[in-house]
Amino acid sequence: xxxxxxxxxxxxxxxxxxxxxxxxxxxxxxxxxxxxxxxxxxxxxxxxxxxxxxxxxxxxxxxxxxxxxxxxxxxxxxxxxxxxxxxxxxxxxxxxxxxxxxxxxxxxxxxxxxxxxxxxxxxxxxxxxxxxxxxxxxxxxxxxxxxxxxxxxxxxxxxxxxxxxxxxxxxxxxxxxxxxxxxxxxxxx
DNA sequence: AGGAAGATTTGCT
DNA sequence: GCAAATCTTCCTA
Numbered sequence: 001x002x003x004x005x006x007x008x009x010x011x012x013x014x015x016x017x018x019x020x021x022x023x024x025x026x027x028x029x030x031x032x033x034x035x036x037x038x039x040x041x042x043x044x045x046x047x048x049x050x051x052x053x054x055x056x057x058x059x060x061x062x063x064x065x066x067x068x069x070x071x072x073x074x075x076x077x078x079x080x081x082x083x084x085x086x087x088x089x090x091x092x093x094x095x096x097x098x099x100x101x102x103x104x105x106x107x108x109x110x111x112x113x114x115x116x117x118x119x120x121x122x123x124x125x126x127x128x129x130x131x132x133x134x135x136x137x138x139x140x141x142x143x144x145x146x147x148x149x150x151x152x153x154x155x156x157x158x159x160x161x162x163x164x165x166x167x168x169x170x171x172x173x174x175x176x177x178x179x180x181x182x183x184x185x186x187x188x189x
Numbered sequence: 190a191g192g193a194a195g196a197t198t199t200g201c202t
Numbered sequence: 203g204c205a206a207a208t209c210t211t212c213c214t215a
């Protein structure tokens with residue numbers, strides 16, 4: 001029996017920009033804490049802005065592993081950032097989870113985020129990792145297994161796209177996706 | 190061995 | 203709007 005990389009109705013073998021777009025509206029929980037994904041960014045192997053661009057290293061190894069697994073890396077020595085691995089095993093592609101609309105475990109999020117206002121609990125890749133308790137321990141873990149849970153979008157959503165944030169290369173590629181009209185994104189589209 | 194850069198966040202001017 | 207905080211990874215010598 002072959003491994004199944006379809007999760008929440010999304011085929012993680014697909015190119016990262018497709019997966020990033022389809023992830024908008026899905027519900028992500030980590031140990032019961034999480035909410036609706038409202039902002040993502042796609043990164044791919046042939047993408048100068050991607051960690052995978054220069055090939056596998058110790059840091060990005062998970063990106064070259066199986067799809068539908070997590071890739072967690074340290075950002076600016078301070079924050080953790082969570083990605084979902086895409087494409088076939090060994091390709092080196094992923095989707096950065098940039099913002100979540102908090103739905104479950106608000107109390108634990110507030111504890112971890114120092115009682116931050118609800119709108120700001122998960123409005124950024126580093127913030128949502130802090131709120132959901134994601135760290136190095138989650139790197140390379142399967143998204144289909146606990147503590148992760150990913151549910152299909154409860155209802156159809158309208159997705160908007162734009163250039164990615166915080167990068168210095170390929171700044172014209174519109175691989176940032178968001179839930180139209182959401183106030184929980186890290187920055188307006 | 191050393192240094193520069195980094196898919197960020199926060200607070201202050 | 204700008205710069206600091208903070209540290210790991212990766213590249214160069």
